[in-house]
Amino acid sequence: MSLKDQKDRKPAEKPTYSVPRCLLFAFGRVWRCSKPYFLLELMMLALALAVEVFGFYLAPTLIGVLERGEGIAAFMLALLLLGGGRALICGIYRYAEVNVIAIRQVIHSHLTEEVTDKITNTSYPNFLTEKFKNRTSQAFEAAESGITNAHRNFLLFMKTLIMFAFYLYFLTDLHPLLGAVTGVLAGIMFFYNRWAYAWGQRHRDEESEVWRKWDYVRDNMVKLPLIKELKLFGMSGWIESIFRDVYMISARLSVKREKFFAWRGVVNLITDVLRDGFALYILISAAVRGEISAARFVLLFSAIGGFSAQIGGVFGSINQVRQDCLKVNNFMEFINYPEPFKFEEGKPVPRADSYEIKLENVSYTYPGAEKKTLDGFDLTVRKGEKLAMVGLNGAGKTTVVKLICGFLDPDEGRVLLNGQDIREFDRRDYYRLFSAVFQQFSIIDSTIAQNISQSVDGIDYEKLDVCLEKAGLQKMIKELPKGLETHLGRDIYDDGIMLSGGQTQRVLLARALYKNAPILVLDEPTAALDPIAENDIYMKYDSMCSGKTSVFISHRFASTRFCDRVVYVADGKAAEVGTHDELIKLGGGYAKLFEIQARYYRDGDVREMMRKEAEENA
Amino acid sequence: MPKKQKEQKYEMSLKESAVWTLQAIRLLHRLAPGEMELAFADDISGIIFNYVNIFLMARLIDELATEMRPERLILFAALIIAGTVVRQILHYTFFHIKQYKGIFRGEKKQYMLSRKLASLDYVDAERQDIRDRFFKIKQDEDWADKGINSAYSIAENLICVVTDIISCIALTVSFLFAKVPEGTLGAWFLNSPLFILTVAAAAVLIAKLLTLCFTAAERLQLKTNDASAQMNRMERHTRDIQKDESRALDMRIYSQKEQLIAMRREAIDYGYGAMSKKLSKGRYGILKLLQFALAYSTDWLMYLAVGLKALAGAFSIGSVTQYVYALTVLSDNLSKVPLTLNEMRLNAPYIKKVFDFMELPNNMYQGSLTTEKRSDRQYDIEFRDVGFKYPAAETWALRHVNIKFRVGTRLAVVGENGSGKTTFIKLLCRLYDPQEGQILLNGIDIKKYNPRDYMGVLSVVFQDYFLLSQPLGENVGCSKDYDRKKAEKCLTEAGFGERLESLPEGLDTYINKEFEPKGVQFSGGELQKIAIARALYKNAPFIILDEPTAALDPIAEAEIYKQFDDITGDRTAIYISHRLSSCRFCDEIAVFDGGRIVERGTHDSLINAQGRYRELWEAQAGYYQKES
16 A cells, blocks of 8 residues: 555544434434333443442451451341342343343344335435445444444443442542552553554554455355366465465564554553552551551452553443444434435326336436446337347446436436426336346345245235246246245255246246336346247247337347337447337448347358458458 | 254264364364464463462451561562562463464364365365355354364363362362361361361352253253344345345335345344243243352352351451452352363364364265377367266256267357256366266276376366456466466467556456455456466367357457457367357357257258257347348
8 A cells, every 4th residue: 555545545534423412312212112121221230330339348348347356147247238139139130131132132123124224215326325335334233233332331331430430439538649540550551552452443454455355265265166267277276375375464464463562561561560569558558557457458459450440441431432423323324314316205106008218318427437328318218119229238228227217317418207307206106117127136035926026915826826927937936845935045044946047037027027017127138048048038028018118128139129129329329229120221330230240140151251351350 | 944953962972072172172273383372371370370369469468467567568569569560471472472373263274164165076066065064164153153163262261260270279278177266166067077068068059050040041042043043144134135236226126125124024023032032031031140140149158158267266367368269269160160061062063063074075086097298189088978967966967978079170069058068068077977978088088087187188268267356367377476478378369468468567467356456357358358368378188168258248259259260279179159150160069958969060061950950040040130
């Protein structure tokens, strides 16, 4: 990492919400999710204080009784009250804690649902920004621990504060300096440690480099395609050396780290010796002067230990609460993340028999990209027509689809649905218009029935059967012991099945059929298929889209054959629009592209042709 | 699920589990020599110094309670401080060296397991049950904290417990023999062995009750294990897919939110959540209450025992603190012994799983013949009545396949998905061995060759070729030190020459950004060319291209076609594709259908034959020939 890069790095963003606001939010959410939990946590605070105070007094009191020779009855009473009492309170504390942990799980679940609600509905362009992506991970983290931690750690902070005051009282009572010296030393230790631990922060890039590289090796090494190459190309030595490199980076970093942290030992040692030495000096001299008894000595010596632990605790828990609040802040920022699209506040989409979609002089640039992906794109998808879209990889076809489906809004120009700008509509309502198969799909690890019907309850099994039949899935499903209730994928269920490329395409087709929406959009649905299967799927889509407005994207020409019109996308524009024959006659980019593929399928000597072409190029 | 039940019933004897734990420790020692020794030394010295401190403190208190001789007080105070100094120095020295020695221990272990998986016969490496076993090992370690790493903590616990017990006994010997002056009330009892026995019995009783509560609670929790594992998987899956940008489109169009929320609720609120709430309120909570109340009862019971003797005047006040502390720790540790041993017993089967995995055999016969090096590239490969069935499959993936490759010719292999093309290639590459028939190289069964030698005859560009996010040149040469000139030459032959010149870092350019953020993201066509260059670099007499243009657009495809002659040179080439355009520049075509070769011949002869090939051809060519 060069100096310049380091300078360029933006300083950490300031949180939007203040610590008190975050705490208030955390307490509010906890209270809303579970009142018993809220009360139990308060009870635990009281119990924890009691345990500590009882424990603190136990030994000194008993020794005092012995020292003063107060007899067996006093001894037994003290023992029963302090020892027995503490044991009982500990038990109750643990009981409360066990319950609190159980309820916490459910609170986390509620909060995670809140995140899910936002993330699954948020305007799609948000997904394209790094900030939103970061916030997403952070929001999950906050939901799964941050918010309840902020709540709990604030209570813990209260506890340490009370104990701090408690010990301070004892120490200043004996000698005014005792509290001060112990306090200062513990403070030094704490701040030194905090600074030292920030070492990790300062070397974050090096550390993340190690983990990024290791993750890469770990994740890829067991992938089957790599194992194949490993065997055929004898790559194990190469991979071993990659692993060793990562190990060496890590080892170098470790030497640096341990050398640095060795100083922590020195500082710890010095402060410990100073503290204990000073404490022993004060206490012993007080005892020699006859000011304190042996029992009092024990009490005070343990108070010193307790006090210095509490100081670290106070600083530590302030820090902790601040960090937790940062997470709460991220959660709040995520939940309140601005939405460029209209949802509930938008107009409902007018119902019509058929829809026309018009892209009017549309330009679009992806965030962070230098070049416009679309630049002055004009296209009308007429009511009920089948439109094929072709073009080279990277020409912008998928972007057009995303604009049509309302996932992106144009930077310039408009997208119109039956003449109305789609930005006016409730976007969720707008999505109801589409049955789509994208290149990037999502099949959930739930049952086949749920995936195809897109719902959990109220599945129309008759309709489902029809769709499965049409998609050619019936045979496969009949062979499955659990049929429609078979789980897909193996992330969650061990008995889930893995779909092949062809089966996946058919599931996506069945799902689109089930939804049966008025507009159909297909983006490269057959890339993984052989010619016969490809033909089969196209025939099915053809029959499915009769009367519907539909858009097919492919860089192969199968689709152009059954579509009414073809649009050829190049350089971010709808370069050529017309029927297949018109475009061939036009002799432009489309005709050229067609020719490149078609020549291999014509009669004549292909090798001769290729040789000639090579000569011409030379 | 019968498999799961079996797993739970499987229990090991203490001895057997000790053997496995030792084996795990030996492995850990091999992975990170010195780490464990230092950790143990740190633990032991920590414990010993702690007791020295307690002992000195007790003497100090004694002195304070009795004569208060200043020189004595100073001596004890100085010794206490000196003890702290020595202890801290030892601790930090041990600790930091240990940290360094232990670096990457877990990663090395994971790497060892991954390497094992990769080195298995390919048939086994792709078997789902074996892959599940592999991933389960990591899952057990991450989520259940069971496996090799736990052997470390168990061993550490045992060592601490034993050191503690020995030290405590040393500190309490004098307690046992301290006599109450005769004539005091109850002196006969306090001085008789009966007293010691009563104290011991009480301690044992508490320990016993404690263990009972603990194991009963564990058993209750065990019941929720499945639900909890299910919840974890669900949480991870639902979270990952929500964050996945590529799923965001479907998520909206097919409103998948409802499904996600329903799944979560089922696993958490109604599953594990409801279960653990009920248990915590009821039996589990009560057991934990008892367990903790008991755990905190040992010390005051010990106070009782020590206090009674002290009240009767058996020893000084300082000794009281020493004895109480030592006795409490002693009984604590005694109760830890069965718990730790139990933990060891529960953990050992998971260790066994790791070693069982590491000992999976390679079943493929590995011959020792070397292939002769021939400059004329006269290598004949022949399939003789070859049949292959996937493990657990009922039907043959390939059967009665007979084919002989003619040296220096180009063969196109076509057929529908699932017709056996890929299996054919895998057999040729000896990733699988046929169950029927033979594959021969120069007349000798390929099994009889040394596998490394045999694979040296073949260069393959798989459909799912795999380039690592490493320097371009290394990807071509498959090694850290490769022949740079040769790599450049191969890249040029593969049609990557111009692009290579445009890269400022040249051969040292990283592919993609995963490993190195400065890497370059190449297009699909470019990556394909790099994969081809890798195959050329190997310079084998056979070259196999498996669907090299499936993901490419027509222009990029046409480029690969154009380069085809350069790529193959005088090699024997096999070209697999379901784009039949490729058949036009091959010398011969083999058509696969239902696991057999159904047709062979040139393009023209097969078109005239009116068979399967013609059918496939027309399905595709139809789109292009309409107007001609």
